[in-house]
Amino acid sequence: MLYSIGKDSTVLLHIARKAFYPARLPFPLLHIDTKWKFRAMIEFRDSVAQRYGLDLRIHTNPDGLRDNINPFDHGGAYTQIMKTDALKQALTQGNYDFAIGGARRDEERSRAKERIFSMRAPGHAWDPKRQRPELWHLYNGQLGPGETLRVFPLSNWTERDVWTYIAAENIDVVPLYFAAIRPTVKRDGQLIVVDDDRMRFEPGEKPVDRMVRFRSLGCYPLSAAVESNATNLEELLAEMADTRMSERAGRLIDQDEGSSMERKKREGYF
Amino acid sequence: MPDSVLRVLTCGSVDDGKSTLIGRLLFECGTIPDDVMAALERDSIRFGTVEGATDYALLVDGLEAEREQGVTIDVAYRFFETPARRFILADTPGHQQYTRNMVTGASTADLAILLIDARKGILPQTRRHAAIASLLGIKQVVLAVNKMDLVNFDQSVFRAIEQDFRNIMPKLRFNRVTGIPLCARDGDNVTTRSPRTPWYQGAPLLNALEIADSTIEESGAFRLPVQYVNRPDHNFRGYAGTIASGRIRPGDSLFNAAAQTEAKVARIVTMDGDLQVAGAGDPVTLVLDREIDISRGDVLAADPQPKPADNLEAWVVWMDETPLFRGRAYLLMLGTSTVVATVTDITTRLDMETLEETTVRELALNEIGRVSISLTHPIICESYETNRDLGGFILIDRLTKGTVGAGMVTASRVRNSDIVWHRLDVDKAARSEMKHQKPAVLWFTGLSGAGKSTIANQVEKRLHALGRHTMILDGDNVRHGLNRDLGFSEADRVENIRRIAEVAKLFVDAGLIVIISFISPYRAERMMARDRVAEDEFLEIFIDTPIDECRRRDPKGLYVKADSGQIRNFTGVDAPYEEPLDPEIRLRTLEGSADDLAEVVVADLRRRGIIG
Numbered sequence: 001m002l003y004s005i006g007k008d009s010t011v012l013l014h015i016a017r018k019a020f021y022p023a024r025l026p027f028p029l030l031h032i033d034t035k036w037k038f039r040a041m042i043e044f045r046d047s048v049a050q051r052y053g054l055d056l057r058i059h060t061n062p063d064g065l066r067d068n069i070n071p072f073d074h075g076g077a078y079t080q081i082m083k084t085d086a087l088k089q090a091l092t093q094g095n096y097d098f099a100i101g102g103a104r105r106d107e108e109r110s111r112a113k114e115r116i117f118s119m120r121a122p123g124h125a126w127d128p129k130r131q132r133p134e135l136w137h138l139y140n141g142q143l144g145p146g147e148t149l150r151v152f153p154l155s156n157w158t159e160r161d162v163w164t165y166i167a168a169e170n171i172d173v174v175p176l177y178f179a180a181i182r183p184t185v186k187r188d189g190q191l192i193v194v195d196d197d198r199m200r201f202e203p204g205e206k207p208v209d210r211m212v213r214f215r216s217l218g219c220y221p222l223s224a225a226v227e228s229n230a231t232n233l234e235e236l237l238a239e240m241a242d243t244r245m246s247e248r249a250g251r252l253i254d255q256d257e258g259s260s261m262e263r264k265k266r267e268g269y270f
Numbered sequence: 271m272p273d274s275v276l277r278v279l280t281c282g283s284v285d286d287g288k289s290t291l292i293g294r295l296l297f298e299c300g301t302i303p304d305d306v307m308a309a310l311e312r313d314s315i316r317f318g319t320v321e322g323a324t325d326y327a328l329l330v331d332g333l334e335a336e337r338e339q340g341v342t343i344d345v346a347y348r349f350f351e352t353p354a355r356r357f358i359l360a361d362t363p364g365h366q367q368y369t370r371n372m373v374t375g376a377s378t379a380d381l382a383i384l385l386i387d388a389r390k391g392i393l394p395q396t397r398r399h400a401a402i403a404s405l406l407g408i409k410q411v412v413l414a415v416n417k418m419d420l421v422n423f424d425q426s427v428f429r430a431i432e433q434d435f436r437n438i439m440p441k442l443r444f445n446r447v448t449g450i451p452l453c454a455r456d457g458d459n460v461t462t463r464s465p466r467t468p469w470y471q472g473a474p475l476l477n478a479l480e481i482a483d484s485t486i487e488e489s490g491a492f493r494l495p496v497q498y499v500n501r502p503d504h505n506f507r508g509y510a511g512t513i514a515s516g517r518i519r520p521g522d523s524l525f526n527a528a529a530q531t532e533a534k535v536a537r538i539v540t541m542d543g544d545l546q547v548a549g550a551g552d553p554v555t556l557v558l559d560r561e562i563d564i565s566r567g568d569v570l571a572a573d574p575q576p577k578p579a580d581n582l583e584a585w586v587v588w589m590d591e592t593p594l595f596r597g598r599a600y601l602l603m604l605g606t607s608t609v610v611a612t613v614t615d616i617t618t619r620l621d622m623e624t625l626e627e628t629t630v631r632e633l634a635l636n637e638i639g640r641v642s643i644s645l646t647h648p649i650i651c652e653s654y655e656t657n658r659d660l661g662g663f664i665l666i667d668r669l670t671k672g673t674v675g676a677g678m679v680t681a682s683r684v685r686n687s688d689i690v691w692h693r694l695d696v697d698k699a700a701r702s703e704m705k706h707q708k709p710a711v712l713w714f715t716g717l718s719g720a721g722k723s724t725i726a727n728q729v730e731k732r733l734h735a736l737g738r739h740t741m742i743l744d745g746d747n748v749r750h751g752l753n754r755d756l757g758f759s760e761a762d763r764v765e766n767i768r769r770i771a772e773v774a775k776l777f778v779d780a781g782l783i784v785i786i787s788f789i790s791p792y793r794a795e796r797m798m799a800r801d802r803v804a805e806d807e808f809l810e811i812f813i814d815t816p817i818d819e820c821r822r823r824d825p826k827g828l829y830v831k832a833d834s835g836q837i838r839n840f841t842g843v844d845a846p847y848e849e850p851l852d853p854e855i856r857l858r859t860l861e862g863s864a865d866d867l868a869e870v871v872v873a874d875l876r877r878r879g880i881i882g
Contacts, residue, residue: 019510019553021541023502105347113346132673133370133589135377136662137512138603142671156358158349 001100002087003029003056005041006217007173008102008154010048011162014171015153016100017052028055030090030099034082035060036071036219038195044174059090071221072200079222088124097143100151106158116155122146159215160240167233176214178236179228183207190224276484278359279375279408281399282385287416291385291454292348292361293326295476298461299350326455345371354480369636370589372399373676376406377662381482383412383475388421388451392434398622400435404442405585405620405638405678407658410482413449414475418467419456425469441625448478489550492516492524492572493660495605495650496564500555508539508555509564511606514659516572517549518556524570526562527650528578533558567607569650569660576660578648579682585620585654586613586641588633590667590674594641595632595761597768599798600674604663607649610801611665612768615642632761643677646801654678669793702781705739708880709778711803712871714787715796715850716813717842718828719820721859721867725813726787728868733783736872738881741777743770745788758839764795771799778803783880791847806878811871812853817842819860 001016003009016025031045049056061069064081071078091099105114115131117139123146132140141149154162166173183194185205192199194207199221212225213236230236282288310324348359360375376382382403386396403411413435421427432449439447450459451467452475458464459474473481497511518524522535537557538545548554556570569576588594594613602611618627619639633639654661665675702709712729714722723744733740749756753769756762767790777784790796800808820842821829832840839845850856855874857867875881 018541020500021555022506022508022539023500106349133374133664133676134673135374135664135676136658137378138662138664140603140664140666140671140673142601142666144671147671156347156349 001025001027001029002102003031003045004102004217005031005037005045005174006102007162007166007177008104008157010171010173011157011165012100012102012154013048013052013054014169024053025055027100028057030094030096031056031058032083032086032090033058033060034078034086034219035065036082036198036221038174038176038193038217038220038223040176041174041217044172048172057090057094059086059093061086061089070198071219082219091124091148096148098141098149098151100153102154103152104157104159104162105155114152114155116152117141118150118152120148120150124148160237163233163237163240167237174217176217178232179211179213179230181209182212182225184210184212184225191227192221192223193225195220274355274484276355276357276479276482277378277380278357278479279362279372279379279382279403280359280385281362281372281375281382281403282387282396282414282416286385286387287454288361288385290326291383291414291416291452291460291475292359294454294457294460295359296348296350297326298457298476299352345375352476352480357479369398369402370587370676373402373406373587373589376403376408377658377676379403379406379408380484381410381412381479382408383414386413386415386431388415388417388427388431391431392438394622396435397438397625400438400442401620401622401625401638402587404444405587407654407678409443409445411444411447412475412478413447414452415449416452416454418451418458419453423451423453423458423464423466425467428470438625446482448472450475450478490515490656491574492518492522492570493576493652493657494518494524494554494556494570495607495660496566496568496570497606499565506557507561508557509570510553510555512553513548513550514605515550515657517547518554518572519547520544522572524556524558524572525575526564526568527571527575528568528648529563531562533560533562535559567605567649569605571650576650576652577682577684578650579684580645580648581683582611582643582645582651582677582679583681584641584643584663584677584679585638586633586665586675586677587638588635588675590672591635592674593632593634593760594639594675595764597764597798598794599668599801601666601668602643602645602663602677603666604649604651604679605660608666609649610646610668612644612798613641614644617641640680641677648684651679651682653680653682655680667794668797698779698781701779705781706882707738707781707783709781709807710783710875710880711774711778711799711808712783712785712811712875713774713790713796713799713808714785714811714813715790715853716815717817717820717847718789718840719823719825720813720815721864722787722789722813724864725857725859725867725871726785728864729871730785732868732872733875733881736881738783739781740783740785742785742787743773758845760792760839760845763791767792767795767799771795771802774799775802778807783875789841789847791841791845793848793850796850809854809874809878810850811855811857812850813859814849814856815859 001012003013020026061082069078069081113128115134117134118126119132120126143149184191185194185207191210191212193212210227211229213228213230214223214225217223228239230239280288280292346361348361350357360379362372362375384396384399386392413432415428415431428451435447450472451470452459454460458466459470461474461476463474493514493516494511495514496509500508500510518535518538520535520537523532524535525532535556536559538548539555539557594616596613596616599610599612602609616631616633617640619630619633619637621628630639652660661679663677664673665677667674698709714726716722726742730740730742748770753766756766767788770786770788774784774786796810824830828837828840831837832843841847855871857870859867
């Protein structure tokens with residue numbers, strides 16, 4: 001199971017634990033660590049793994065690490081090397097045939113068309129025109145040589161379903177989802193939280209404390225925060241009812257072109 | 271958040287304005303966030319087909335290829351809600367070649383919106399979509415007559431279309447059909463009644479969706495298709511799955527119909543504590559009061575007990591480029607069981623123009639027909655009408671692993687329940703022991719002129735000389751008798767091999783070493799023949815001769831005729847030959863004489879212990 005520490009992964013893990021209860025999860029968790037995640041995410045990951053006795057495997061692209069690939073100097077190449085390539089490396093090395101992930105159809109246009117059991121050709125590429133028909137609750141898990149499957153059990157959940165479920169089941173999430181005073185800088189209208197001393201400042205730029213939270217978590221220099229006063233689940237659900245921005249609006253990698261996510265997925269992005 | 275969920279399917283012909291309607295619904299329900307709306311305004315200028323206006327279709331036409339072509343090519347899921355209800359909407363393609371995607375969307379839908387262009391009325395495509403929706407068990411339909419602005423909101427146009435649809439209704443199984451005149455682009459009758467259709471007294475579309483019935487919880491007897499046997503340690507053994515129908519309480523008696531065993535429910539286990547009752551749709555883990563043999567694919571059931579069946583009558587929607595032929599074997603997935611299935615008969619095809627059934631022998635891509643299916647192992651199923659979860663199935667190609675068909679069970683039974691399989695006292699082992707050999711099938715495959723018959727003949731002579739009991743079946747010879755009625759089309763070739771495989775099996779039961787010499791060009795049929803006998807009884811022997819060499823030899827002058835067009839469907843010329851991927855024996859005829867190669871086969875039989 002791909003575990004990204006975010007709210008969707010958290011829900012997915014919770015449901016998997018319920019499905020196999022009282023047994024432990026019969027599969028390992030894989031985290032692709034770019035080394036640029038928020039510190040609070042890594043702390044949360046390790047405490048969850050310990051609490052539930054999970055077989056957590058962590059992979060970082062060694063080539064990217066060696067070449068010091070980072071979000072400040074390398075832009076789009078950073079995502080390709082530290083996320084897409086790293087995932088492909090880990091899946092290939094681990095010989096994993098099924099990778100379960102928390103992607104949802106409502107997140108983004110090309111995801112809306114992806115199957116729950118989604119085929120990947122050898123090399124992990126996705127071909128939107130060669131998807132298997134998926135009927136009733138029958139999922140074809142048969143694999144040809146070199147093929148693998150990505151499985152998205154939360155496909156038909158919306159962002160609101162995820163939060164409603166987290167509230168109903170009283171599930172712990174990374175505290176970054178709740179508003180707090182955090183040091184921020186504003187760039188191109190987006191709020192970036194300064195998470196550690198690797199942050200690069202523009203000339204004259206100084207961190208400003210603002211009351212912010214995150215709707216979507218990733219690498220800290222690439223995840224924009226939103227100003228918010230929602231410090232608990234109840235306030236968060238109320239805020240969501242009036243919000244006028246989409247969830248991934250804070251994800252800086254998605255915006256260059258309408259179809260950029262589809263292109264990334266064809267190349268093997270989760 | 272409203273609890274009630276309605277799953278809606280939208281379908282219609284190309285250019286009926288389906289994506290526009292959905293985009294409009296999302297917009298009207300306030301589902302479109304500001305940044306997405308801003309992107310839409312940008313995209314409308316760049317890709318939009320509505321001059322100077324926001325093109326709502328671009329909200330839903332997600333993939334690059336379809337934005338370029340301006341048509342929806344896949345099924346996309348959208349989510350929106352009103353204070354009354356949440357909606358999951360499957361947007362499916364109009365083009366005929368993507369009918370399989372519509373079937374996908376229809377399989378889980380409660381209601382179908384059939385889009386009709388007011389200027390064009392009911393088209394063959396509309397009838398096709400209505401037929402699929404009906405076949406897949408959708409009971410409610412909204413007839414959305416769109417583009418009313420282009421017919422000046424003329425009531426008579428709308429009423430005529432409604433009447434046309436009513437005329438085909440007797441052939442469909444809908445409970446409720448609601449006609450609504452629309453102009454999706456401008457929003458007429460989408461969320462509020464339009465002043466431009468004062469003659470229309472019904473509800474606007476969104477309201478009609480709010481008051482539609484969502485699928486009734488499966489009533490009926492308790493059925494739990496077992497998905498997983500949960501055994502973390504010796505103290506716990508639970509059977510996990512999602513309840514397909516009925517209710518269950520601790521203390522209730524359950525049967526495993528496949529094994530004819532019975533036990534009582536001891537606990538209904540969940541992570542949040544044991545339950546006192548669970549019902550259709552609930553995922554549960556059941557602990558029973560005693561150990562009985564249960565594995566994935568079994569169905570735990572209360573009275574009335576379902577009967578295991580290995581013979582199905584079903585509707586099949588064919589979804590693959592390669593047509594469905596009688597005799598070919600597939601994997602069939604139903605509930606949580608997966609078995610090998612052979613289509614034993616194709617009886618009729620549903621004609622989409624007339625909604626009548628016509629007699630056919632094969633089903634092509636996007637065709638729907640009635641078939642008979644025979645399974646290698648009995649499974650627990652019910653008619654699709656009774657229970658979608660235990661009546662719907664998919665067919666999987668055993669080589670490509672793709673989903674090639676979807677089916678709905680109409681009837682099931684144990685094969686020839688009147689003709690009891692007679693247990694005989696003298697069996698295969700007894701017969702072959704007497705002959706001091708193990709029975710086997712030596713299946714020679716290869717191109718015409720490759721040398722199959724020559725080598726097969728040499729092998730049989732050697733075995734005969736060694737005192738072994740053999741029987742040879744030769745492709746050409748069999749076509750003079752048993753298979754005299756078959757030609758060389760793909761369907762007939764499939765049937766040809768099916769009969770040979772059955773005959774080979776009978777000879778194996780007689781304890782013989784059976785030598786088969788057939789071109790047998792398709793992997794699927796060779797696999798099917800292999801399945802007829804035990805695993806170590808089948809040897810695929812690939813006579814590997816390059817086609818140029820076969821053509822040079824041309825012992826029967828067939829290549830000359832095929833090349834000049836006198837013979838059609840000739841393997842290697844205008845019909846395919848699928849080479850074995852992993853044959854037990856590969857004989858390269860350019861590298862040895864027929865005698866040498868026959869000796870290779872005999873040596874291999876000795877090594878495998880087939881002959882002593």
